[in-house]
Amino acid sequence: xxxxxxxxxxLALLAGNSIIAQSKPNVLYIMxxxxxxxxxxxMGNKWLSTPNIDKIAKMGTxxxxxxxxxxxxxPSRFSLLTGHxxxxxxxxxxxxxxxxxxxxxxxxxxxxxNLFTKAGYVxxxxxKTHLYGTRDVSEYGFKxxxxxxxxxxxxxxxxxxxxxxxxxxxxxxxxxxxxxxPHDICPENxxxxxxxxxxxxEGASDEPARLLEIKKTMKESDYKSQIPPRxxxxxxxxxxxxxxxxxxxxxxxxxxxxFDLYNWMYHRLTESVDTQIGRVxxxxxxxxxxxxxxxxxxxxxxxxxxxxxxxxxxVLFEECQRVPFxxxxxxxxxxxxxxxxxxxxxxxxxxxxxxxxxxxxxKDLPGISLKPYLTGEGTKPNRxxxxxxxxxxxxxxxxxxxxxKYELPGNPIILTDIQTNPGETINYANDPAYSPIRQLLExxxxxxxxxxGLTPLSEDRTIKKLRAIDRNLKGNNQGN
Numbered sequence: 001x002x003x004x005x006x007x008x009x010x011l012a013l014l015a016g017n018s019i020i021a022q023s024k025p026n027v028l029y030i031m032x033x034x035x036x037x038x039x040x041x042x043m044g045n046k047w048l049s050t051p052n053i054d055k056i057a058k059m060g061t062x063x064x065x066x067x068x069x070x071x072x073x074x075p076s077r078f079s080l081l082t083g084h085x086x087x088x089x090x091x092x093x094x095x096x097x098x099x100x101x102x103x104x105x106x107x108x109x110x111x112x113x114n115l116f117t118k119a120g121y122v123x124x125x126x127x128k129t130h131l132y133g134t135r136d137v138s139e140y141g142f143k144x145x146x147x148x149x150x151x152x153x154x155x156x157x158x159x160x161x162x163x164x165x166x167x168x169x170x171x172x173x174x175x176x177x178x179x180x181x182p183h184d185i186c187p188e189n190x191x192x193x194x195x196x197x198x199x200x201x202e203g204a205s206d207e208p209a210r211l212l213e214i215k216k217t218m219k220e221s222d223y224k225s226q227i228p229p230r231x232x233x234x235x236x237x238x239x240x241x242x243x244x245x246x247x248x249x250x251x252x253x254x255x256x257x258x259f260d261l262y263n264w265m266y267h268r269l270t271e272s273v274d275t276q277i278g279r280v281x282x283x284x285x286x287x288x289x290x291x292x293x294x295x296x297x298x299x300x301x302x303x304x305x306x307x308x309x310x311x312x313x314x315v316l317f318e319e320c321q322r323v324p325f326x327x328x329x330x331x332x333x334x335x336x337x338x339x340x341x342x343x344x345x346x347x348x349x350x351x352x353x354x355x356x357x358x359x360x361x362x363k364d365l366p367g368i369s370l371k372p373y374l375t376g377e378g379t380k381p382n383r384x385x386x387x388x389x390x391x392x393x394x395x396x397x398x399x400x401x402x403x404x405k406y407e408l409p410g411n412p413i414i415l416t417d418i419q420t421n422p423g424e425t426i427n428y429a430n431d432p433a434y435s436p437i438r439q440l441l442e443x444x445x446x447x448x449x450x451x452x453g454l455t456p457l458s459e460d461r462t463i464k465k466l467r468a469i470d471r472n473l474k475g476n477n478q479g480n
Contacts, residue, residue, distance in 0.1 A: 033183035036302030052278035060328025069346030079346030093391035113141020126156035127178035149180035182269035233423030247314035294329035
């Protein structure tokens with residue numbers, strides 16, 4: 001009897017340890033707005049310093065070839081929080097014209113917060129929202145604690161994590177922190193024309209205004225030493241239709257002086273948000289929760305910053321499509337750079353974080369789990385390409401070739417080869433040498449769109465109608 005009692009006790013202890021080992025990890029999700037993949041010092045960018053983002057990269061795995069599902073905020077964020085394409089709800093841009101029933105159906109079934117709440121998590125959110133269907137993110141399963149997208153997420157994280165300090169029991173948490181910057185690089189946020197026609201910071205948002213005041217105190221030589229070189233791929237690509245880039249082409253008449261200021265501001269705003277991220281990491285370390293927390297860092301989309309003569313987003317080029325994507329946590333490769341895996345953060349995040357956290361999610365989502373790449377365990381998915389969207393087109397990307405088909409009269413095509421021409425300065429769509437590639441990718445793209453019930457718009461529905469929707473949305477930072 002004594003032997004049996006000891007054996008039972010040992011089995012109970014092992015079972016208890018097994019439960020502890022299988023306890024769900026916390027998730028800390030940090031997202032910036034409009035930060036390109038190369039806007040980190042760990043990418044070799046010597047024109048800025050991002051020690052806190054770099055710290056996350058050292059702790060985990062960084063995917064160098066990550067693309068957003070759509071290079072503008074609202075549709076990209078919808079994908080990040082649901083794993084679905086925005087086109088499934090009838091829009092592909094910042095727009096109030098989405099199908100409310102479709103949003104409701106997708107969100108109730110697949111929204112990130114709802115999945116993790118069902119799995120026993122406390123799901124909290126702070127910062128910028130800008131989602132279809134809601135402003136307070138409750139429909140997506142999160143409790144919103146502050147709409148302040150500047151210091152708000154850091155302040156809330158410090159408070160929340162202090163309360164969790166060294167907590168051994170209780171529910172795991174999923175904390176989503178959505179920072180505004182470096183989004184304030186958008187010209188309407190920091191420069192306005194005065195009566196003399198010159199640009200000033202009158203009416204600018206706080207952070208750009210603060211940086212412009214700092215600039216006034218700098219020696220001209222010091223200021224110039226902080227300005228990165230202009231983009232080398234400044235010319236429009238051959239085959240460009242003006243409507244392809246209509247949302248981002250206001251800068252093509254800018255002077256070098258104004259471009260320099262824009263470039264300088266973009267780098268400083270990125271440093272500003274890195275400082276806020278540092279506060280969050282410090283709070284996590286102090287809380288004693290670091291070891292059992294998965295940290296995710298990404299951005300909703302990038303920024304053209306002068307490439308092709310363009311600024312901001314809304315176009316199907318590398319600078320505003322490629323974004324940072326880093327995942328760190330127990331069992332995940334540390335200080336590892338994945339240079340080859342083709343990733344879409346908006347499609348792949350939910351399957352990945354659910355897999356890592358042992359949380360159930362739909363098997364029908366278009367994304368893949370990156371867990372095998374992160375941990376070295378399991379079978380890596382056989383992904384051939386990713387499909388992404390824009391307000392006026394669709395794109396297929398196989399990691400080297402990118403074919404974009406536009407919803408314009410005649411459905412024009414841009415085909416780029418980022419291996420031989422990484423600046424995407426040449427459109428190979430009509431080059432006979434690239435004809436087999438064009439035919440293959442176009443066939444695959446149209447097959448994908450057809451399966452989803454989508455085809456490029458007919459010529460009688462011009463892009464001007466879509467642009468009219470966006471023009472009506474100007475007005476506040478939450479809407480950019």
